[in-house]
Amino acid sequence: xxxxxxxxxxxxQIGAKxxxxxxxxxxxxxxxxxxxxxxxxxxxRAGVGKITLIDRDYVxxxxxxxxxxxxxxxxxxxxxxxxxxxxxxxxxxxxxxIEAIVGHADATMLESLIANIDLLMDGTDxxxxxxxxxxxxxxxxxxxxxxxxxxxxxxxxxxxxxxTPCLQCLxxxxxxxxxxxxxxGIIEPTVQMVTAHQGAEALKILSxxxxxxxxxxxxxxxxxxxxxSLKADALKDSGCPSCGLEATYPxxxxxxxxxxxxxxxxxxxxxxxTSTKPLPxxxxxxxxxxxxxxxxxxPFLVSVVLExxxxxxFQDGRALIHGTNxxxxxxxxxxxxxx
Amino acid sequence: xxxxxxxxxxxxQIGAKxxxxxxxxxxxxxxxxxxxxxxxxxxxRAGVGKITLIDRDYVxxxxxxxxxxxxxxxxxxxxxxxxxxxxxxxxxxxxxxIEAIVGHADATMLESLIANIDLLMDGTDxxxxxxxxxxxxxxxxxxxxxxxxxxxxxxxxxxxxxxTPCLQCLxxxxxxxxxxxxxxGIIEPTVQMVTAHQGAEALKILSxxxxxxxxxxxxxxxxxxxxxSLKADALKDSGCPSCGLEATYPxxxxxxxxxxxxxxxxxxxxxxxTSTKPLPxxxxxxxxxxxxxxxxxxPFLVSVVLExxxxxxFQDGRALIHGTNxxxxxxxxxxxxxx
Amino acid sequence: xxxxxxxxxxxxxxxxxxxxxxxxxxxxxxVRDTLVASLGNLDGVMIAVNEEFATDExxxxxxxxxxxIPPVSGG
Amino acid sequence: xxxxxxxxxxxxxxxxxxxxxxxxxxxxxxVRDTLVASLGNLDGVMIAVNEEFATDExxxxxxxxxxxIPPVSGG
Numbered sequence: 001x002x003x004x005x006x007x008x009x010x011x012x013q014i015g016a017k018x019x020x021x022x023x024x025x026x027x028x029x030x031x032x033x034x035x036x037x038x039x040x041x042x043x044x045r046a047g048v049g050k051i052t053l054i055d056r057d058y059v060x061x062x063x064x065x066x067x068x069x070x071x072x073x074x075x076x077x078x079x080x081x082x083x084x085x086x087x088x089x090x091x092x093x094x095x096x097x098i099e100a101i102v103g104h105a106d107a108t109m110l111e112s113l114i115a116n117i118d119l120l121m122d123g124t125d126x127x128x129x130x131x132x133x134x135x136x137x138x139x140x141x142x143x144x145x146x147x148x149x150x151x152x153x154x155x156x157x158x159x160x161x162x163x164t165p166c167l168q169c170l171x172x173x174x175x176x177x178x179x180x181x182x183x184x185g186i187i188e189p190t191v192q193m194v195t196a197h198q199g200a201e202a203l204k205i206l207s208x209x210x211x212x213x214x215x216x217x218x219x220x221x222x223x224x225x226x227x228x229s230l231k232a233d234a235l236k237d238s239g240c241p242s243c244g245l246e247a248t249y250p251x252x253x254x255x256x257x258x259x260x261x262x263x264x265x266x267x268x269x270x271x272x273x274t275s276t277k278p279l280p281x282x283x284x285x286x287x288x289x290x291x292x293x294x295x296x297x298x299p300f301l302v303s304v305v306l307e308x309x310x311x312x313x314f315q316d317g318r319a320l321i322h323g324t325n326x327x328x329x330x331x332x333x334x335x336x337x338x339x
Numbered sequence: 340x341x342x343x344x345x346x347x348x349x350x351x352q353i354g355a356k357x358x359x360x361x362x363x364x365x366x367x368x369x370x371x372x373x374x375x376x377x378x379x380x381x382x383x384r385a386g387v388g389k390i391t392l393i394d395r396d397y398v399x400x401x402x403x404x405x406x407x408x409x410x411x412x413x414x415x416x417x418x419x420x421x422x423x424x425x426x427x428x429x430x431x432x433x434x435x436x437i438e439a440i441v442g443h444a445d446a447t448m449l450e451s452l453i454a455n456i457d458l459l460m461d462g463t464d465x466x467x468x469x470x471x472x473x474x475x476x477x478x479x480x481x482x483x484x485x486x487x488x489x490x491x492x493x494x495x496x497x498x499x500x501x502x503t504p505c506l507q508c509l510x511x512x513x514x515x516x517x518x519x520x521x522x523x524g525i526i527e528p529t530v531q532m533v534t535a536h537q538g539a540e541a542l543k544i545l546s547x548x549x550x551x552x553x554x555x556x557x558x559x560x561x562x563x564x565x566x567x568s569l570k571a572d573a574l575k576d577s578g579c580p581s582c583g584l585e586a587t588y589p590x591x592x593x594x595x596x597x598x599x600x601x602x603x604x605x606x607x608x609x610x611x612x613t614s615t616k617p618l619p620x621x622x623x624x625x626x627x628x629x630x631x632x633x634x635x636x637x638p639f640l641v642s643v644v645l646e647x648x649x650x651x652x653f654q655d656g657r658a659l660i661h662g663t664n665x666x667x668x669x670x671x672x673x674x675x676x677x678x
Numbered sequence: 679x680x681x682x683x684x685x686x687x688x689x690x691x692x693x694x695x696x697x698x699x700x701x702x703x704x705x706x707x708x709v710r711d712t713l714v715a716s717l718g719n720l721d722g723v724m725i726a727v728n729e730e731f732a733t734d735e736x737x738x739x740x741x742x743x744x745x746x747i748p749p750v751s752g753g
Numbered sequence: 754x755x756x757x758x759x760x761x762x763x764x765x766x767x768x769x770x771x772x773x774x775x776x777x778x779x780x781x782x783x784v785r786d787t788l789v790a791s792l793g794n795l796d797g798v799m800i801a802v803n804e805e806f807a808t809d810e811x812x813x814x815x816x817x818x819x820x821x822i823p824p825v826s827g828g
Contacts, residue, residue, distance in 0.1 A: 004400040007604075010524025011490055013562055035828040042527050045404050061343040064431065065384050068407070071430040091410040092403065125828045150827035151350055152539065153761045170806070175797025175824045184762070185349025186827055188381050189538035192531045194828075199528035200491065200561035214564045217799075217806065219760060219822050222539035223352055224770065225553045226760070227566055228820060231805040265827070374753040464753045489752035492686045509731070514722025514749045523687070525752055533753075556724075556731065558685060558747050563695065565685070567745060570730040604752070 004093075005047050018207030019047065025118040025206045026050040030105055030133055032081040033057070034186065035147055036123025037068040038195035043096075043121075043202065044089045050097040051089075052113060055081040055123075056104045056270075056318060058301060066188040078312070080300045102300060103316045104259075104272055105129065107252040110136055119205055120144040121198060125265070127174050128251075131242075134159065134167040135249040138242050143205050147194040151184045152223035156197040157232065158214050161243065165235045168242035170217070189222055260327050263320070269330030272318045279317045288337070306333055313337075343432075344386050357546030358386065364545045365389040367452065368460040369444055369472055371420040372396070373525065374486055375462025376407040377534035378541070382435075382460075383428045387545065389436040390428075391452060394420040394462075395443045395609075395657060397640060405527040417651070419639045441639055442655045443598075443611055444468065446591040449475055458544055459483040460537060464604070466513050467590075470581075473498065473506040474588040477581050482544050486533040490523045491562035495536040496571065497553050500582065504574045507581035509556070528561055599666050608660045608669030618656045627676070645672055652676075680738060682713070683745040691717050701744065707734035709744065723748045755813060757788070758820040766792050776819065782809035784819065798823045 003009070009019050025048055029036045032055035043051055059067075059074040059081055067081075074084040082100035089098055103109065110132065120133050120142055130146065137144035137159060144159040146167055159166050197218055204212050220227040238244050242251075259272040281302050288295045294305040303312045310322040311333060319338075321330040342348070348358050364387055368375050371394035382390055398406075398413040398420055406420075413423040421439035428437055442448065449471065459472050459481055469485065476483035476498060483498040485506055498505055536557055543551055559566040577583050581590075598611040620641050627634045633644040642651045649661040650672060658677075660669035682697040689695050697716075701709050706725050714720055725732055726745040738744065757772040764770050772791075776784050781800050789795055800807055801820040813819065 004403055006401045006404075007524045008404050008526060011526055012523070013491070014524075014526070031828060033828060038531070041407065042531070045407075045527060047404070062345045064343055065345075065347050065386070068380065072433060073430065091412065094411060123828060126826050127824070148825050148828050150825040151761070152352070153825060155822070155824070170799060171797050171824055173797065175826075184351070185346045185353075187347055187350055187353070187539065187542055188384060189535045189542065192377070192381070192535035192538065196528045196531035196535055196561065199531065200526065203526055203528065204562070209562075212562055212564070216564070217822075221760060222535065223543070223548075223551055224764075225551070225555070225568070226770075227568065228758075228801075228804065228822075229564070229566065230801045230820070230822070233805075234808055234811075235799075235806045370753060372753060462753060465751050466749070487750050487753050489750040490686070492750060494747070494749070509724060510722050510749055512722065514751075556747075560685060563689075565695075567683075567726075567729065567747075569726045569745070569747070572730075573733055573736075574724075574731045 008046060013209055013212070014203065014207045018209070021208050022203070022206045023047055023049050026052070026116050027119045027121060027202070027206070028052045028054070028110075028113065028117045029121040029123050030054050030110075030129060031123030031125060032069075032085050033063070033123060033125055034066045034188070034191040035149075035195055035198070036121070037070070037081075037085060038191055039121050039123060039198055039202065040085055040089060041068055041092070042195065042199040044093045044098070046203065047093065048096060048206065050099065052099040052101065052117070053082040053085055054101045054103065054105045054109075055085075056102065056314070057081050057320075058312070059084050066186060066191050077298055078296075078301065078303065079298065080314075083300065102314065104270075104318055105132070107132060107136075111252065114140050114142070117142055119202060121202065122147050127171075130167060131174065131251045135242050135251040137161055138166055138247060139249045139252060145198045145201050147198045149190045149194050150186055152187055152190050153219075153221045154190050154194040155217065155219045156194050156201075157217045158201045160210075160213060163213075164215065165232050165237070166240060166243040169235045169237045169240045170232065187222075193220060193222055260331060262325050262327065267323060267325060269321045269324055269327055270318060271321065271330060271334045278315050279313055281313065281315060284313065284338075304337060306337060309333055311337060347385060352548055352551070353542065353546045357548065360547050361542070361545045362386055362388050364457040365391070365455050366458045366460060366541070366545070367391045367393070367449075367456045368462050369393050369449075369468060370462030370464060371424050372402070372462060372464055373405045373527070373530040374488070374534055374537070375460070376409070376420075376424060377530055378460050378462065378537055379424055379428060380407055380431070381534065381538045382541065383432045383437070385542065386432065387435060389438065391438040391440065391456070392421040392424055393440045393442065393444045393448075394424075395441065395653070396420050396659075397651070398423050405525060405530050416637055417635075417640065417642065418637065419653075422639065441653065443609075443657055444471070446471060446475075450591065453479050453481070456481055458541060460541065461486050466510075469506060470513065470590045474581050474590040476500055477505055477586060478588045478591060484537045484540050486537045488529045488533050489525055491526055491529050492558075492560045493529050493533040494556065494558045495533050495540075496556045497540045499549075499552060502552075503554065504571050504576070505579060505582040508574045508576045508579045509571065526561075532559060532561055599670065601664050601666065602659070606662060606664060608663055608666055609657060610660065610669060610673045611657045617654050618652055620652065620654060623652065623677075643676060645676060648672055650676060680741065681743050683743065684717075685746065686748045686750055688717055688723070688746055688748060699744075701738040701742070702740040704738050705734060706732045706736045706738065709738060710734070713746070717746075720746070755816065756818050758818065759792075760821065761823045761825055763792055763798070763821055763823060774819075776813040776817070777815040779813050780809060781807045781811045781813065784813060785809070788821070792821075795821070795823075
């Protein structure tokens with residue numbers, strides 16, 4: 001009874017057999033923000049074998065209101081989210097293997113990681129990443145737990161390749177995002193409500209209880225006391241490009257070119273070179289300092305202020321240009337610094 | 340936009356005005372186990388003014404599977420839960436005042452703390468404590484957020500004195516507890532599901548949004564994909580001893596005698612003297628060491644093994660006798676050690 | 679006929695998640711007394727009729743959906 | 754008549770949490786096209802009829818409850 005997983009083993013639908021299964025499993029969590037920190041903590045406490053955490057961002061003060069695992073010190077140091085989460089999680093459970101990846105997840109990166117992954121968890125904040133996860137799930141026959149939320153409103157759906165409709169079946173195309181964290185905010189209980197559902201589904205899948213998988217799509221509003229559970233079978237589309245008979249996995253197709261993206265809810269533009277050769281952070285830091293610019297950072301990134309905009313460069317060559325939504329202005333600042 | 344509460348202020352039902360209200364409020368959380376750690380973290384991240392955490396227990400390895408805030412080090416050191424939670428929470432948000440009380444909460448203690456409390460949160464694991472909170476809520480006109488769970492099953496109800504039925508109206512008497520954490524276990528997502536509801540209700544109450552309070556009693560089973568929302572108005576009883584016209588608050592009546600209790604799900608007996616004069620831990624430690632007993636501890640408690648049973652004494656005179664459910668055996672060991 | 683939804687340990691006792699009974703014309707108290715035979719002690723178990731908690735004297739109609747909600751003590 | 758439940762920002766646009774329309778005999782696609790006038794762009798908004806997602810060609814019956822579920826991107 002003093003075993004650390006005793007209360008989970010006592011839950012008879014898991015039991016010692018289910019716990020042994022959970023210990024063998026490897027879960028990939030894309031996005032270590034509000035959803036990702038909550039589900040990562042649950043899985044690590046539950047004693048999963050290994051988790052891979054991927055996030056391109058670092059911790060900021062405005063994250064702390066809803067993103068577990070992070071402290072004020074993490075925000076002060078601008079620690080990358082995946083690394084900050086890993087440090088905390090290893091203190092919670094050193095038995096779980098934790099792989100932290102600081103970087104932008106594209107198809108190439110994810111396909112290189114996919115071997116031996118048992119479950120894909122949605123911790124993302126945009127539908128481009130979700131459609132990528134969805135295609136990955138279908139191509140490699142791995143369950144994918146979709147979840148999203150803003151304000152007091154959220155939704156969750158369990159996607160089992162070959163069994164349930166996929167995200168493409170449900171949404172048909174990348175939806176216009178009317179509401180973002182930036183425009184309508186979010187409260188932390190909404191996050192917990194999504195991750196409670198994602199977490200229970202994860203434990204079912206990892207422990208081998210596929211027969212109790214939730215078949216319906218849940219949508220709720222905690223502020224307005226609404227909860228609906230909607231059957232989704234009718235939307236399964238045999239002509240779906242992601243899960244249909246002639247699936248082409250469109251979001252896994254090769255990408256080219258410099259990637260520039262306005263980040264949802266951040267007043268920030270991200271710029272990412274096609275080739276991901278490591279940036280020489282130290283020489284750049286010296287050059288900018290000697291040019292009289294305000295420069296800070298840590299082993300993972302460099303922060304520099306130019307024209308009143310704060311720019312953060314990561315080792316993998318990505319840059320975040322804060323304080324703007326203008327792609328061209330961002331490009332200009334980027335090129336001014338990197339050459 | 341870089342304010343730490345910016346995403347909560349953007350949620351328009353809270354806004355800057357609601358956030359200012361939240362900052363003024365003082366919440367009492369009784370029990371810092373699974374439910375209490377989750378709600379405490381939410382409130383601290385949300386920027387509540389002050390929280391008071393009360394728990395009589397210390398951290399053990401078997402807690403880590405579902406109790407947030409705690410680490411392996413906390414369990415190794417047997418750190419008291421309220422103190423361990425406080426240390427972590429202050430790293431998350433130093434702006435929130437956190438009062439940690441290590442001790443058994445009885446009517447006398449709770450009535451001495453009640454001044455200026457705006458909300459009572461249920462983090463307890465037994466109905467005796469819940470009926471005490473319920474009476475306290477009614478006598479002092481303070482909202483009380485009831486929540487409980489085992490396995491994958493949980494329930495939550497918002498109790499507003501003068502408006503909703505109270506726990507006594509709903510249950511009539513202390514229920515027989517057929518299922519405990521010890522007999523059927525628990526999974527962490529069940530906890531999150533309860534605290535997602537408790538947390539949203541707390542934010543409504545603290546920010547002054549009483550009109551959107553959840554009126555119905557929610558009961559759910561995450562494993563079996565069930566969620567019901569039940570109207571409870573019909574159970575409000577004008578003859579109720581806790582909230583009726585002639586309320587006597589039976590659970591706040593004076594108590595006497597040595598308190599001995601078998602702890603739910605712990606294989607442990609708690610013994611508590613009526614007078615709570617502090618135990619002289621240092622001299623006791625020396626005496627037991629010199630008697631050849633295995634003694635450990637920290638500034639808050641002493642742990643000693645006798646007849647194969649581990650006994651933990653707290654400063655306030657309480658003792659936990661582990662490895663037994665027999666009250667008489669526990670008393671005997673207790674008296675053998677204390678005299 | 680009336681469907682009776684079961685929760686928590688009551689499901690295990692019954693071996694299924696719901697029962698079918700004919701309770702038309704009976705009070706909630708009478709239904710409780712009847713179900714004790716198959717489900718064991720129902721002290722403290724709350725009874726809802728058509729998604730609304732019902733006092734013991736309420737009379738069940740044909741087709742009403744009944745739910746048994748046991749309190750649990752964990753936390 | 755048909756009740757239309759609204760979620761997320763659609764509630765704000767409508768100023769209420771549900772609408773009453775008469776959609777009997779219309780397809781889901783036709784209801785979507787009609788509601789665009791009052792609710793704005795409904796691309797990606799999923800439509801459920803009687804708690805079940807419906808494809809565009811499904812025909813609404815009198816009394817069917819319709820729900821509009823917009824996807825949101827946060828996380």
